[in-house]
Amino acid sequence: MSAYYYSGCPDNYEAHYLDSCSVCGKSLHNSDIFMYRGNTPFCSKECRQEQMEVDEAREKKLKSGRSVRKSDSKSSATNKTVRTGVVTVS
Numbered sequence: 378m379s380a381y382y383y384s385g386c387p388d389n390y391e392a393h394y395l396d397s398c399s400v401c402g403k404s405l406h407n408s409d410i411f412m413y414r415g416n417t418p419f420c421s422k423e424c425r426q427e428q429m430e431v432d433e434a435r436e437k438k439l440k441s442g443r444s445v446r447k448s449d450s451k452s453s454a455t456n457k458t459v460r461t462g463v464v465t466v467s
Contacts, residue, residue: 400424 397404398420411419414432419425 394418398424400427 394416395405395410395418397418399417400419401424403420405418405420408420411422411425413419413425413428417428419428
C-alpha cells in the first residue's frame with residue numbers, strides 16, 4: 378500500500394488573486410488584506426502605499442505628456458503662414 382500526502386489543496390488548484398501581495402508576493406493566508414483600487418491585495422499598509430505612489434507617478438507622467446503634446450500643437454498652428462488671395466487662370 379502506498380502512502381498519500383495531502384497538501385490541503387487539490388492537484389489542479391489555480392492561484393487566486395487574493396493568495397499573495399501584489400507588491401512583495403508574501404502569502405496573504407490567515408492575515409489581514411489591504412485592498413487598493415477594488416481588486417489589488419497587499420500584505421501591509423506600506424506595500425499598498427508603495428503601489429499608490431507608483432500609480433500616482435505614472436498618472437502624473439501621462440498627464441504631463443498629454444499637456445506637452447497639446448501645447449506643441451497649439452504653438453505649431455500659430456507659426457504657420459496662411460496666404461489668402463484670388464488666383465485667376467485664363
